[in-house]
Amino acid sequence: MTRGRPVRVALVDDVELVVHGLVKMVEPYASRVEVVALPRDHAEDQEVGYDIVLVDGCDLAELATLRRRSLARRVVLWSWDTDPRHVQEAMGNGAAGYLAKTLGAADLVEALERIHLGETVVVPPPPVLAADPDRWPGRDAGLTARESEIIMMITSGLSNQQIADRAFLSINSVKSYIRSSYRKMGVTSRSRAVLWGIEHDFRRD
Structure with missing residues (x-):
């Protein structure tokens, strides 16, 4: 990734421990990301000049207010809550990204850089949800939501390394998920897994 100046990130939070912890x-x-703390009560009064507003959890009304104020080009939620329904609701209301607080520093910085470059980033990626949020493709075969996500990416033609990059997993974790998924699916090769995925509606829209 080509880098120029650091990505300017405004952290909207009133909890001093959280602010100092992230900084x-x-x-x-520091050569890649610059974090500036903004008190929640005064975030709307600030001048535009940030690349990203990182909000430590917020409701949809606050998200809409921050986007309308255009404090930055992109508003990103940073939260412990990774319930797929809440993530999808936030993304559907204009969030440019949704980042879990479980992310380490290196992964957080990389995610912020990707968002700054125009990507929509959700980490961890939400599991593939059907109309019923408690179901996902492959569940009847015993696949977990995470395994279902991995098989969908395999069916889409991604390599193990590409899956690791997108899911923010180590390559060994990806291989472990693949092995456990293959056992449940009753396949022994990637080509068979792709065919199984297509037959079981794992294709991305």
Whole structure:
């Protein structure tokens, strides 16, 4: 990734411990990301000039207000809550990204850079949901939501490394998910897994 100036990130949060914790966490990446703390009560009064507004959890009304104020080109939620329904609701209301607080510093910085470049980033990626949020493709075969996500990416033609990059997993974790999925699917090769995925409606729209 070609880098120029650091990505300017405004962190909207009133909890001092959270603010200082994030600033300290990304200090080793100062050449890539600059974090500025903004009190929640005064975020709307700030001048435009940030690349990303990172909000430590917010309701949809606050999200809409921050987007309307155009404090930054992109508003990103940063939360412990990774319920797929809440993530999808936020993304459907204009969030440019949704990042879990479980992310380490390196992954968080990389995600912010990707969002700054125009990508829509959700980490961890939400599991593939059907109309019923408690179901997903392959569940009847015993696949977990995460395994279902991995098989969908395999069916879409992604390599193990591409899956690892998109799902923010290590390559060994991806291989482990693939092995456990293959056992449940009753296949022993990638080509058979792709055919199985197509037959079981794992194709992306």
